[in-house]
Amino acid sequence: MTTFTAAVAGASGYAGGEVLRLLSNHPNIQIGAVTAASSAGSRLGEHQPHLVGLADRIIEPTDASTLGGHDIVFLGLPHGESGKVAAALGDDVVVIDCGADHRLESAEDWVAFYGTEHAGTWPYGLPELVVDGARQRDQLEGVRRIAVPGCNVTAVTLGLQPAVEAGIIETTDLVAVLANGYSGAGKAAKPHLLASEALGSAVPYAVGGSHRHVPEIGQNLRKAGADEVTISFTPTLVPMARGILATSTARLRPGVDAARVREVYEAAYGQEPFVRLLPEGQWPTTAATLGSNTAHVQVTVDAAVGRLVAVSAIDNLVKGTAGGAVQSMNIALGLPETTGLPTDGVAP
Incomplete structure (x- = not known):
């Protein structure tokens, strides 16, 4: 079985925590660095106590030297922060942006709604999206950059x-x-x-x-x-x-x-x-x-x-963010699209 290493930036937030929860049960993923900004140096379990298997991991600073060397990097960062981090990572890394920085194709729309410089447009991580009669999943095979949709x-x-x-x-x-x-x-x-x-x-x-x-x-x-x-x-x-x-x-x-x-x-x-x-x-x-x-x-x-x-x-945290990110990652890596992803909800 092929195994890939994945780092998660923004690991103390909701999106980063949900990515880690899903990756923990993914048979093809080995979790590497977990990073954040203000929480760097603390234990992951202080912020994500439900992630028992990762609770003793120490959160590292979010920088290229920490994130580099992994096969996949998930960015669960505030809007406007992903672009500069991604720019420092090589084309050999699959980078998946759970924030908004790379979703929009129109730089004019980005400036109008976000008020900062547009970081560029990446392949869009909604596999079910209709695109000219086909589906977006066809455009995700083998890509190295993915922009996850808004929830x-x-x-x-x-x-x-x-x-x-x-x-x-x-x-x-x-x-x-x-x-x-x-x-x-x-x-x-x-x-x-x-x-x-x-x-x-x-x-x-x-x-x-x-x-x-x-x-x-x-x-x-x-x-x-x-x-x-x-x-x-x-x-x-x-x-x-x-x-x-x-x-x-x-x-x-x-x-x-x-x-x-x-x-x-x-x-x-x-x-x-x-x-x-x-x-x-x-x-x-x-x-x-x-x-x-x-x-x-x-x-x-x-x-x-x-x-x-x-x-x-x-x-919103699974299909709306982290699940859509992992689903798109699976396609990009040539894995079965459903690998590691739950289809059943939790009730009551």
Whole structure:
């Protein structure tokens, strides 16, 4: 069995910790350096006590000398930090960016939504993404750089792209409203993330088109076949640690009925190992995806208003981040796509 060494930068954060959890059970991966910034010098177990087998590892500084020499490097760093770290690593290393630095193809969009210089565009790590009638997994084979999608982007894209590809909806009239777990906001201590503020409360954020995932959703749906994309996107923090429930709607094209919609989604996801189209009448829940790399999707038609309604649920830390990263890594390394990744959730 071929074994690869992997380093994880940002190991004390939520994304880095989830990458380590998945790699710990991956038969082809040997975990090497674990690195971070302010937590360097401390034990990993102080920050990730659930990672029992790695608890005594000492966190090292995040620099090229520490990360170099590995076959794979995962970057779970704050937005704007991955580009300069990746630039110091050689082309012989597979670098997987779990942050936003290399997702967008448009430098103009990057500057508008992130406000810094664009670090460049890498192959996009959403294997199920529709690209000109094919799938993005075909473009990940053998690559040395991978940009992992935003977690909200994954949920909305998987919910809408079959309808976009089939041409059964108007892509200039899209609405997506999401319920989001707090882990998506990261570990930074901020007043609005305190339990005393969050428990028993739901609060929208980045309202009115200001969320940084908006241009990335448009980028994906254009690849799936949309000429133009206009989307109203509103995420809402709800009192749960993990999960995204995305309800996305679109105006149906004339003559499209519920039976046709169902056929489109069955054809799109019938063979996908990590996307489950639920039986008719059963709706996705975030609890059912907890800890898994599986997205649950359901679709119906609101005939009274002529709109498609697609609901998708994912674990934002697995399918939305670390699981998508490992899935893409498997493809890049020539391993079976499903290796080391859980399809079943944890319940209750």
